[in-house]
Amino acid sequence: MTPALEFHAVSKIFRARGKTVHALRNVSFEVSEGEVFGFVGPNGAGKSTTIKVMLDAINDYEGEVKLYGVSARTASARKGVAYVPESPALYEQFTALEILHMALDMYDIRRPDRDAWCMQWLERFSVAHNARRRVRELSKGNVQRVALAHALVVSPRLLVLDEPLSGLDPVGRKDVVDILSEYKREGGAIFFTSHVLHDVERIADRFGFIHQGELLTTRSPRDLVSERADRFIVRYQASAALDGAHAAIRDGEYEQELDEHALPAFLTRLQAAGGRLMTVKPAVSLETVFFKILEGEQTAPASGPR
Template identity: 75%
Template sequence: MTALQFSSVSKSFVAGRSGTVQALRRVDFTVDEGEVFGFVGPNGAGKSTTIKVMLDIIDDYEGEVRLYGVSARDAASRKGIAYVPESPALYEQFTPMEILRMALSMYGIRRDDEDAWCRRWLERFSIGHVADRRIRLLSKGTVQRVALAHAMVVSPRLLVLDEPLSGLDPVGRKDVVDILSEYKREGGAIFFTSHVLHDVERIADRFGFIHKGELVTIRSPRELAADRADRYIVRYRAAARLAEGATELREGEFEEERSDTELPAVLAELQNRGGHLLTVKPAVSLETVFFKILEGEAPAR
């Protein structure tokens, strides 16, 4: 079943004397149950506007948005939808346990094991030890985990996340990525924006690239991997670069692009010169596609 559908959605804003700004231009995409859809773009590209449209925070737009087949303009469409903004505003005088209990109450969910259920989700996000501490005493990363636990405790069928990894340390990001991956395996749908492109690449089934309000391309990891699949980036340490076109990243550390047929010779030459191989990775990644879009070299849909 389709969890989220955008059909030719456009939205413009009045921008004072400069006229209007086109925030979204005929945006079309779908997100199915059990799918993770990553939404990527630079600041001001239209990511937050897209979220506000799907949640009916902005309702004066052209086109149609549907959540599980129901118009987003109908409040009933948001039943079972959980949203975590980039900068969660939680009541600072409350504790994480109280925040999660409040979520259950707001969603009309009654459980005999309410306390145990809430504590289970706090433990899942590795914040059970601060369950009864006031929000105002917690770090930004811990508050972000509380907001994510607040979303998960209601067992949503669609998660809408705006920069969910913001403010998290590497351990926190891994915890969240693992939880989101498990949620997906259980049939949940996720729409999320993120500037942490490596993590988007890890968990998203498809990526939507938005730039200046236009959805430039939608791709899957398989399609991404197929682009220039025979090209690799080789990073190494050596007294001098192996090829004239190699980039010196820092003193004695170089990077160059080679084909798969060239790799054996490159590695042999590096060994003969007494150098050290650091990494070999595909030449095309989510990051390289992202920058090509910004440079006006957008890939075809």
């Protein structure tokens, strides 16, 4: 099966005012059909450059990028690709419904049920009641919903999202996660970036960690669990911390990391002390791995330009 997205040894260098910046350093990865690939990294790591390369907004790079087996430098490769930036630049003078009509026109999609089809997508993103309001009149969260509906109304094969849950309230985040999950089940591929690591962990099948232009690792949720499957974080309430507890999360609330063998005895001690168990969760998460990788990079000995 041909991958939806392929990066092969991609490097990009920016030069300005006598300075050289290695935006991407020999980056290679693939995203399969029906896969959600999360791209994580600090500001300036190379996430936006990666998206610009795959969409041919930047084309003076080394290496090869393919969309469904076709070079990303070929306009036809992007026929089945939809993109939503972090801050969507929709035409403010048009209504939400007109924005979706425009998407169908851009992709040369002719449907006899054009209005009903567009309204269906606005309804799915809970903005159908704003269908005939101009974009300039909508809140940031509703503009984000319209932009996502604008992307999906064309039935793309690959969805590229930059911070897709930015600006959404908790209800909106859940709605979007549910829609993206359905899109994936129907065979669509998703490449997305996010600073909210919990969202990446919840949505993605695999994660890519990029730092200073270098893709340090790619992992799956199963990989994370297997790394330290016998370690847990216990959060509890008590009048005082039990031995070994971390600093208090807040007054009367503590957390502690334990292995699976020590957990039963700890819970017995907690009950005897009159404490109350709040949560028990795996010690390894995307967030812990992310900061561990960054810490390793920052403490590694300098070896000159990479």
